[in-house]
Amino acid sequence: MSEPDEHVRYKAYLDEFAQVAxxxxxxxxxxxxxxxxxxxxxxxxxxxxxxxxxxxxxxPGWEEWAQVMARAVVRHPFLIRRLREWSLFRAVTLRLPWQQDDLLAASDWLQLKAAAGPDPDALAVLADRGRTKRIRSTARTRLAKPSRE
Structure with missing residues (x-):
């Protein structure tokens, strides 16, 4: 039994992405x-x-890359949202300015990623108001551990 065409194309696309300049x-x-x-x-x-x-x-080249990618995926709302969430994750991780409401409105994917991160402000927000029990628990666990960063 052969592999479905879309699976073959998916793998080929990933190979191309791995090598693209x-x-x-x-x-x-x-x-x-x-x-x-x-x-x-x-x-x-x-x-x-x-x-x-x-x-x-x-x-340092993040902003330019993110803008180019946003233009490339402009007709695909889910991909645009993921890029925005990566920008928010970047702000949280690098301790740049970010808005609590943005973090609380973010997807479970981003909230969980941020809950495993180093920012004590994000951890406090997510420990208290994260969307899922797993997010809140992950953030509480991170808050309880002394930071080595």
């Missing part, structure tokens, strides 16, 4: 998002954005 990244995202299987295409782009954002989050 920075100047060609937005173009590749556009090509992938033009795939007829919208869900698969968005999943491939999401995985790429998450991988790149995790690497670039603390880097």
């Amino acid at each position: 920075d100047p060609d990244e937005a173009g590749l995202i556009g090509r992938v998002l033009a795939d007829p299987d919208v869900i698969m295409a968005q999943a491939a782009v999401l995985r790429h954005l998450d991988r790149r954002a995790a690497v670039l989050c603390a880097e």
